[in-house]
Amino acid sequence: MNLPNGSQVWQLLNFTNLKTKTLKQDKVNVVTLGCSKNTVDSENLITQLKGNDYDVVHDSNDEDANIVIVNTCGFIDLAKKESVDMILHYADVKTKGGIDKLYVTGCLSERYKNDLEKEIPEVDAYFGTLELPGLLAKLNADYKHELVGERVTTTPQHFAYLKISEGCNRTCSFCAIPLMRGKHISQPIEKLVKEAKNLARMGVKELMLIAQELTYYGLDLYKERALPKLLHALADVEGIEWIRLHYAYPSKFPREIFDVMAERKEICNYLDIPLQHANDDMLKRMRRQITQAETRDLIAYARERVPGITIRTTLLVGHPGETEEEFQDLCDFVEDMKFERVGVFKYSHEESTIAHDYEDDISPELKMERSNKVMEIQREISLSKNEEKIGQTLKVLFDRKEGEYFVGRTEFDSAEVDNEVLVDAKTNFVRIGDFANIKITGAEEYDLYGDVVNE
Numbered sequence: 001m002n003l004p005n006g007s008q009v010w011q012l013l014n015f016t017n018l019k020t021k022t023l024k025q026d027k028v029n030v031v032t033l034g035c036s037k038n039t040v041d042s043e044n045l046i047t048q049l050k051g052n053d054y055d056v057v058h059d060s061n062d063e064d065a066n067i068v069i070v071n072t073c074g075f076i077d078l079a080k081k082e083s084v085d086m087i088l089h090y091a092d093v094k095t096k097g098g099i100d101k102l103y104v105t106g107c108l109s110e111r112y113k114n115d116l117e118k119e120i121p122e123v124d125a126y127f128g129t130l131e132l133p134g135l136l137a138k139l140n141a142d143y144k145h146e147l148v149g150e151r152v153t154t155t156p157q158h159f160a161y162l163k164i165s166e167g168c169n170r171t172c173s174f175c176a177i178p179l180m181r182g183k184h185i186s187q188p189i190e191k192l193v194k195e196a197k198n199l200a201r202m203g204v205k206e207l208m209l210i211a212q213e214l215t216y217y218g219l220d221l222y223k224e225r226a227l228p229k230l231l232h233a234l235a236d237v238e239g240i241e242w243i244r245l246h247y248a249y250p251s252k253f254p255r256e257i258f259d260v261m262a263e264r265k266e267i268c269n270y271l272d273i274p275l276q277h278a279n280d281d282m283l284k285r286m287r288r289q290i291t292q293a294e295t296r297d298l299i300a301y302a303r304e305r306v307p308g309i310t311i312r313t314t315l316l317v318g319h320p321g322e323t324e325e326e327f328q329d330l331c332d333f334v335e336d337m338k339f340e341r342v343g344v345f346k347y348s349h350e351e352s353t354i355a356h357d358y359e360d361d362i363s364p365e366l367k368m369e370r371s372n373k374v375m376e377i378q379r380e381i382s383l384s385k386n387e388e389k390i391g392q393t394l395k396v397l398f399d400r401k402e403g404e405y406f407v408g409r410t411e412f413d414s415a416e417v418d419n420e421v422l423v424d425a426k427t428n429f430v431r432i433g434d435f436a437n438i439k440i441t442g443a444e445e446y447d448l449y450g451d452v453v454n455e
Contacts, residue, residue, distance in 0.1 A: 026100075027055040028139075029065035031090075032154070033083050034073025036210050036246070038106055039154060040163045042071045045105075045132060047152045052141035058154045066100045068093075069135070072108035074180055076348035083108045084120075091122035103127065105135055107180040129181055130166075149194040156399055158433035159206035159415060160199050164192055164230065168212035170249065172276070173287045173354040174319060174347060177212050184213060186221045193233050200239030203433070206397060207234065207243045208414060214248040215257070225254040235266040241435070242397065244414055246272040251289040253298055258305040268411040269306050274314035278333035279326040286319060287354065292333065299337060310412035312341035315374060318367035319347045320358035327370055334377050340385055341418055342378040344371045379445050386419065386443035393453050396421045396438045398430045406430045408438070410448075421448045428452045 028049055032042040049056045068090045072083035087104055094102045101124050110128035117126060127135045133143040153160045167182040196207060218226025234243055243266050250273055261267045277283050278292045302309055346367040349360040398408035405422040413419045421438055428451055430436045442449035
């Protein structure tokens with residue numbers, strides 16, 4: 001037998017190692033932080049990577065991916081800290097040899113790219129919110145235009161977010177979103193309808209329309225507020241049973257939306273409309289372009305035109321200069337209006353915003369105290385409204401099974417942020433992703449309990 005000499009053995013080993021490295025396929029873990037708009041961005045990224053034959057996972061805790069892409073949020077201090085912590089975590093993993101490449105994209109990267117490059121140089125490259133082609137190129141992947149309108153979803157199969165526009169033209173004093181997302185750009189109706197049809201074919205039954213500013217939709221493309229036209233077009237898509245509206249701006253609200261909501265059963269009787277405050281001086285300081293009286297008139301019109309509508313709003317406490325009297329005005333407003341759903345943000349002092357020129361004169365403790373007080377008022381309102389539903393039979397879409405309960409939502413509740421309906425799995429059966437009629441038998445502050453009504 002002729003054995004190879006030392007040189008030949010070395011060449012053989014080199015060839016074997018090279019072959020092993022060549023055969024190893026890159027695996028990408030896309031980690032998403034922040035809002036539903038970031039979720040859609042990550043889904044588009046994953047779709048493009050899969051179209052380039054990459055093995056891709058989302059928010060995976062497994063350690064078998066050798067490339068990590070962190071899609072960051074830069075909205076407020078807590079979100080920025082979470083994003084930085086996540087980048088540092090994977091930078092440490094990379095330093096220890098756990099991954100080969102680390103990339104960062106999203107809002108934080110858009111806003112603080114230069115600072116991040118200096119502070120966390122372990123990251124291979126940073127990309128802004130609109131730099132998907134550049135990120136793909138870094139991975140030797142092509143941006144495939146034929147995939148536009150196609151989307152891998154990371155949400156449960158039966159619902160998906162549909163981003164109808166990007167950016168915002170508003171100048172709210174406290175908001176950094178225009179700095180990170182740019183000016184408002186609407187997506188054409190035909191493109192959104194195509195995307196909705198693709199999602200419906202994948203089994204999606206509920207579309208949650210999202211944007212930085214929903215009601216501005218169409219002004220750039222069609223020279224008019226075209227959300228009502230878009231809603232009619234989406235309601236015609238076969239297979240889509242619920243369409244839900246998120247993030248509408250109250251000033252100059254196109255009231256024809258309520259006409260569509262009243263006419264089309266596919267449009268949920270639900271509106272997410274962040275009001276931020278109620279005191280007129282605060283609204284002016286926040287540059288919200290609306291008064292309390294105008295807000296009250298809009299809400300009254302909505303409730304008259306669409307009886308039973310659920311209105312979800314978001315409020316901001318602790319803005320620079322907010323006095324006790326102004327805050328009390330807000331509390332009185334919440335008590336009086338009895339919104340179905342309320343969320344509260346504490347003011348975050350953001351660089352380059354208009355409010356950053358003011359002194360951040362409300363202490364963190366007082367901001368927390370004010371936030372808690374608003375939510376205490378809302379808890380009582382929510383409990384009262386939930387108790388009114390006892391004895392009613394509601395259509396419920398079931399998202400998951402958790403412990404001993406099937407957990408779902410009515411048309412009056414959005415995923416992850418609103419109330420849920422719990423059905424005892426020991427005595428009832430429903431299929432996840434399906435609708436069922438549920439008779440409400442009990443109520444708590446933020447949950448309803450019920451049983452399946454067999455037809």
